[in-house]
Amino acid sequence: MAAFIGRRFISMLITLVLVSVVGFIVINLPPGSYLDVYRAQLMVLGTSTAEQQIKALEKRYALDKPLYYQYLKWITGFVRGDFGRSFQYNREVSELVWNRLGFTVVVSVCSLVFSWIVALPIGIYSATHKYSAADNIFTFLSFIGLSIPSFLIALVLMVISSRYFGMSVGGLFSRAYENAPWSWAKLVDFLQHLWIPVVVVGLADTAGLMRVMRGNLSDILSMQYVQTARAKGLPERVVIYKHAVRNALHPLIMNLGMSLPGIISGSTVVSIVLSLPTCGPLYFNALRSQDMFLAGTFLVFMAIMLVIGNFLADIALAMVDPRIRYE
């Protein structure tokens, strides 16, 4: 097991380096740089000193140097916690990111937990009561859930909560609490706002998870060892939970590993619609305006989450399935 973890850890580091290189190149691929955007803005303002300012900025961020130099400068700073500066906001990237990361993680983790708590029992029920009325209803609902874009659900929920519950919509706080320090009242307000993004973001995953769980478990239920467990005289409940469900979890654990980066970037569109102070919209804007250090930082963060997610998923799989441990 230790050797297995060690091997996985080294390949994890190599992957991260490669991702950061490729990511940096891709971000720089579109013609021009943030400075071109900036220059255009200055031109509109009609500032005469535009060229000089641009030259100064170019020097400061080494933008006149070749790409590999820029990369090395950025990545060596990155490992020391200096993520570079955002051109667009004219602030340290770290400030911008940490600020939003907390809310992002809360929203994402809540919606992840929500989707698992809803999807697993329904998936198990559907698989064990295949083609029953309830199963058909769940199947129908899950297809609707899969096919309706989540921003539409967000809009509908916003309308409902503002029209029928008289709540302020959008954001994570009412206006009164937006800049207030944390207090019980602010926490309550936060929780009142939290459920919409959690439900909206979670719902899309729920539908998918439900289908995966149903399909998997019904495959497993036709396996011979499930029949063996029944032949022992075990109650059906034990047969399903101890012998079948545990074998049906593999793809879901893999899925969990893949969904970790989504915790940072996830549901950008929903966040924009709901004007949530999360990382998604920030990342989206950074890409649009070629704010390369900000975008690059997000990219590496997501890569780290993905790699860690897969790493954790592998360890979890090895714990669930002894066949993986010994390979």
Add this chain to the structure above:
Amino acid sequence: MAVQERELPANEVLLEVKDLRTQFFTEQGVVKAVDGVSFTIKKGKVLGIVGESGCGKSITALSIMRLLPEPRGKIVSGTITFYPPEGGSVDITRLDRHSAEMRRIRGRHIAMIFQEPMTSLNPVHTIGDQIIEAIQLHQDVDKETARKRAIEVLNQVDIPHPERRINEYPHQMSGGQRQRAMIAMALSCYPSILIADEPTTALDVTIQAKILRNMRDLQRQYGMAIMLITHDLGVIGQMADEVLVMYVGRKVEQADVRELFLNPLHPYTQGLFRSIPLIGLKGKKLVPIAGSVPSPYNLPPGCYFAPRCPRAMDICRQEAPAEYEVEPGHFVSCWLYK
């Protein structure tokens, strides 16, 4: 011909199946998987059930265990009477298949092993856990005692170093060892009947012979009855005391094993024997049975074997034959013996 005493004292009969009919309800129609089969399983004896794939022999076993995929497949009529060791009798067909009473019979009194040793053990639990689970389910013992019993029974099925292998997972064992472990699990609760559905079909011949010998020894040691399902007449010859031949859900012939091998009466049984290759018998050609098994959705009227039967008469194509006792204990369902 030494014919076995047929009228055994009542306490020797462990299971009595009477006119069992099990049907599957599919979109294409009703399949009569088991169509009026009767037999008894007697203490300390091996009953062999032989027939081609799809003849209903496995479904008969699943009906007894109440492991049919209900409601798609279910017992529509007939009785399966089980006589528990503590006395009395119970009709299995009348029990709720999920009830505590049925679950006490399943695994405790009637244990079953399956054809596919590679997939019949759960890959995520150790062999030991799976056997201990069965022991603790049916016997009021602590984990340590259950573990000792598991090691003992693994030793009895010839698994070397059972105290070490008990901690292994199924994928660390070969197919033969897995089947031995399955047998160990089945025996762990001292069942009175062991149903073995093609237990050695998936294994190679040398291992097959060893496992069959081991099963026969354990059967004597435990004094249990075995219902052995196979399509292999060689396995029947080695193991069975009494044989039941099935064709398309019906019993066509039943006799003591020696009687059946020396004097097969039903044309289908005779056909089966003619299609076995025998080493050393030169000049004797293998004769396959002509034609193929009829579709379960389109069964011929009369005897199901009539379309393939070399000795079919007019009546065979019109009316199903009754069962005739040609010699004491030798039953055949064929118009030739009316």
